[in-house]
Amino acid sequence: MRDGKPMSMKRRCQQLLDALAKLWRAEPVFGIFQRADLAKGRLVLLASFAITLAISVSMGIFSYQNLRATRDANRWEKHTYLVIMELDNLLSAAKDAESGQRGFLITGNLKYLAPYHQAIGNVNIHLDALHRLTRDNPDQQQRLGRIEPVLRSKLALLDENIRLRSTRGFEAAREHTMRDLGRQTMDELHGQVGQAVHQEKRLLRERALLERTYSARNFSYLLGANVVGVLLLCILYLFLWREFSRRIHNERDLIANRDLLELQNHELRMAGEERQEMEALIGKFSDLYDFAPVGYFNLDRCGVIRAVNLTGASFLGVGRSQLLGRPLDVFLTAQSRPAFLEFLERVFENQGEKVSGEVVFLQEVFAQVEGVASVARDDCRVAIFDISDLKRSEQERSRLEDQLHQSQKMESVGRLAGGVAHDFNNMLSVILGQANLALMDLPPGAPLYTALDEIRKAAERSADLTRQLLAFARRQPVAPKVLDLNRTIEGMLTMLKRILGENLQLNWQPGDGVWPVRIDPSQVDQILANLCSNARDALGETGTICIATQNREIDAAYSAHSAELVPGDYVRLSVSDNGSGMDRELLAHIFEPFFTTKGAGKGTGLGLATVFGAVKQNNGSINVYSEPGVGTTFSIYLPRHREGQQAPPQGPGEPPAEKGQETVLVVEDEKAVLSMAQQILSRQGYTVLAANSPGEALRLAREHPKEIALLVTDVVMPEMSGRDLAAQLVRDNPKLKLLFMSGYTSDIITHHGVLDEGTHFLQKPFSRGELAAKVREVLDRR
Numbered sequence: 179m180r181d182g183k184p185m186s187m188k189r190r191c192q193q194l195l196d197a198l199a200k201l202w203r204a205e206p207v208f209g210i211f212q213r214a215d216l217a218k219g220r221l222v223l224l225a226s227f228a229i230t231l232a233i234s235v236s237m238g239i240f241s242y243q244n245l246r247a248t249r250d251a252n253r254w255e256k257h258t259y260l261v262i263m264e265l266d267n268l269l270s271a272a273k274d275a276e277s278g279q280r281g282f283l284i285t286g287n288l289k290y291l292a293p294y295h296q297a298i299g300n301v302n303i304h305l306d307a308l309h310r311l312t313r314d315n316p317d318q319q320q321r322l323g324r325i326e327p328v329l330r331s332k333l334a335l336l337d338e339n340i341r342l343r344s345t346r347g348f349e350a351a352r353e354h355t356m357r358d359l360g361r362q363t364m365d366e367l368h369g370q371v372g373q374a375v376h377q378e379k380r381l382l383r384e385r386a387l388l389e390r391t392y393s394a395r396n397f398s399y400l401l402g403a404n405v406v407g408v409l410l411l412c413i414l415y416l417f418l419w420r421e422f423s424r425r426i427h428n429e430r431d432l433i434a435n436r437d438l439l440e441l442q443n444h445e446l447r448m449a450g451e452e453r454q455e456m457e458a459l460i461g462k463f464s465d466l467y468d469f470a471p472v473g474y475f476n477l478d479r480c481g482v483i484r485a486v487n488l489t490g491a492s493f494l495g496v497g498r499s500q501l502l503g504r505p506l507d508v509f510l511t512a513q514s515r516p517a518f519l520e521f522l523e524r525v526f527e528n529q530g531e532k533v534s535g536e537v538v539f540l541q542e543v544f545a546q547v548e549g550v551a552s553v554a555r556d557d558c559r560v561a562i563f564d565i566s567d568l569k570r571s572e573q574e575r576s577r578l579e580d581q582l583h584q585s586q587k588m589e590s591v592g593r594l595a596g597g598v599a600h601d602f603n604n605m606l607s608v609i610l611g612q613a614n615l616a617l618m619d620l621p622p623g624a625p626l627y628t629a630l631d632e633i634r635k636a637a638e639r640s641a642d643l644t645r646q647l648l649a650f651a652r653r654q655p656v657a658p659k660v661l662d663l664n665r666t667i668e669g670m671l672t673m674l675k676r677i678l679g680e681n682l683q684l685n686w687q688p689g690d691g692v693w694p695v696r697i698d699p700s701q702v703d704q705i706l707a708n709l710c711s712n713a714r715d716a717l718g719e720t721g722t723i724c725i726a727t728q729n730r731e732i733d734a735a736y737s738a739h740s741a742e743l744v745p746g747d748y749v750r751l752s753v754s755d756n757g758s759g760m761d762r763e764l765l766a767h768i769f770e771p772f773f774t775t776k777g778a779g780k781g782t783g784l785g786l787a788t789v790f791g792a793v794k795q796n797n798g799s800i801n802v803y804s805e806p807g808v809g810t811t812f813s814i815y816l817p818r819h820r821e822g823q824q825a826p827p828q829g830p831g832e833p834p835a836e837k838g839q840e841t842v843l844v845v846e847d848e849k850a851v852l853s854m855a856q857q858i859l860s861r862q863g864y865t866v867l868a869a870n871s872p873g874e875a876l877r878l879a880r881e882h883p884k885e886i887a888l889l890v891t892d893v894v895m896p897e898m899s900g901r902d903l904a905a906q907l908v909r910d911n912p913k914l915k916l917l918f919m920s921g922y923t924s925d926i927i928t929h930h931g932v933l934d935e936g937t938h939f940l941q942k943p944f945s946r947g948e949l950a951a952k953v954r955e956v957l958d959r960r
Contacts, residue, residue, distance in 0.1 A: 234403070272333075409742070544565050749818060844867065856868045889917070
């Protein structure tokens with residue numbers, strides 16, 4: 179202090195600068211020498227750096243060249259090892275081939291030829307490797323040219339021995355072997371390979387010596403560089419020690435002035451920190467208001483915005499300055515504005531109490547609003563919370579629950595329909611079979627012929643109904659094939675036009691490059707026939723039906739709106755019409771079996787249920803879009819098949835089944851079905867062994883003196899399954915052919931209704947012709 183007044187900060191800084199200037203002006207001679215020493219030190223450092231850099235670059239160049247030469251020598255040394263190893267492997271493969279053919283010559287067992295053929299393949303592999311490895315060595319290439327004919331000659335002798343053993347027997351092969359040509363050839367091969375290995379070992383010694391020479395030279399370079407580096411480090415250390423000692427002495431003179439400078443800096447820092455704390459506190463409260471996760475608004479009694487935070491402005495998508503003076507309700511949907519005005523009235527009526535409500539902003543943004551009026555009741559504070567994600571989650575959960583309930587309902591109906599069809603098929607098999615047998619015994623003009631024919635037709639229609647039930651239940655047996663959907667549909671167009679009639683127009687729009695799918699072609703016929711029949715009934719007298727295909731890539735976003743579609747590649751098959759359409763209530767029931775809007779006697783209600791079952795059986799999905807008075811579109815998504823494509827078979831129908839004389843064992847626990855099948859096959863000329871149980875079938879098979887050609891068995895029986903029975907009989911008779919039959923496909927012989935490859939299956943009920951044709955087909959199959 180001076181004169182009782184505190185010294186100002188500006189004056190203290192000026193005193194500090196004056197003291198430093200005085201110190202600099204003092205002892206000018208010392209300052210000159212100091213600058214001269216500094217220049218000399220810089221010169222020494224620069225010279226040391228230049229020398230070090232030159233030595234380092236030189237040593238680096240020499241070391242790099244020597245390292246490259248060492249690496250090349252090492253690579254050629256490894257190359258020589260590879261050539262020697264391949265020569266040894268080639269000789270070993272020739273010996274393995276000779277051992278394999280010797281085992282076949284002795285035993286005649288073809289399994290000994292497996293190692294022989296494997297050794298022949300290894301010989302070719304090693305020869306190719308040797309040609310590639312010796313491209314740099316003309317001598318070895320020439321020697322390899324002499325080895326290969328000898329090797330081929332040896333392999334030809336082995337092939338000739340195998341051929342003689344296979345065609346003329348052991349003695350002929352032995353006589354050919356005793357000529358001693360194989361041993362001579364093998365000795366010559368040993369000699370040629372040994373010379374090649376000897377030459378490669380000589381190269382190996384030369385290249386190893388070269389590598390050691392380069393390694394020793396490289397060590398000398400590195401040792402010299404290290405010695406020079408150590409000397410330079412010692413010189414630099416002495417110079418730096420002298421320089422640091424001088425600087426430490428000079429720094430002691432500055433310590434006295436540091437305390438004064440630190441004291442003044444501390445006073446300045448304290449004042450600055452107090453100011454920063456005040457600014458930070460103000461900014462913190464401002465940030466808490468602006469960046470809160472809730473939009474805060476200050477509104478007057480009419481809902482006009484007086485103030486808003488940044489979150490509220492961002493929520494409305496408008497700058498804060500542009501919101502002031504605008505009513506908040508202009509950002510709401512028309513349906514939410516009355517609710518918002520009623521919310522404001524309640525806020526001002528309930529002074530000091532929080533009032534809540536829900537509104538919807540533009541772009542379908544759902545929000546919860548909470549407000550409190552001020553004491554003067556001329557404005558209010560309103561907080562807005564975005565609850566759009568919560569609302570969408572609730573809607574999505576409701577939609578998924580509806581889909582789950584519908585899927586569970588369809589699955590339950592499917593299981594019931596499948597069980598009914600299974601029991602009904604056994605009865606229909608007897609009715610249809612006995613009617614066919616009776617018709618064979620009656621002339622067409624007989625009084626009972628017409629009645630029996632009507633019984634047969636009614637049974638066939640009933641069988642069609644059970645097949646549709648099984649298709650819906652996904653228990654109908656199918657034989658899927660990889661096919662081109664466009665080509666399959668084009669083959670159906672003529673049949674579909676006959677279904678639709680002349681007044682309706684069929685528009686076919688095939689997609690370009692449609693991916694292959696794996697599905698039973700008969701199911702494609704079934705799907706399109708049912709969809710086109712429904713479209714025809716919806717159109718009436720005139721209209722257009724459009725069938726289209728295209729490739730679709732389903733991503734996760736699209737899959738989220740359809741629980742049955744997983745992301746992946748699909749082929750979309752759509753059938754559209756411009757008919758009467760359907761409302762939302764009708765769409766909820768269209769896939770239920772026996773549900774129909776047609777009059778009595780005009781529909782079974784199984785058409786769309788059959789389509790649904792066929793699509794699900796092939797891991798597909800079906801969607802329906804319809805509007806009353808506009809039309810309907812069915813979209814079927816079938817998974818893309820990524821293996822080879824197989825076109826659906828095209829050709830005429832099968833000819834009538836031929837008769838036969840083979841012995842057939844029929845096993846069926848239903849006596850009526852067993853009797854009917856026995857009569858049909860007996861009339862076809864077969865010798866039929868009928869068994870009512872698996873145990874009886876095993877007994878008949880043991881006691882029958884002749885060979886049984888075919889087993890026709892039910893799948894599900896009391897004692898054991900048809901597959902287990904077939905396995906026991908095949909062990910005793912490997913040539914026995916198998917034909918399974920059932921009212922529905924059991925998991926014993928199928929996977930989810932899809933027949934295993936090579937499994938023959940006959941669906942109940944079957945007619946006389948179907949049974950006879952299937953038996954003949956299985957017997958004639960190689």
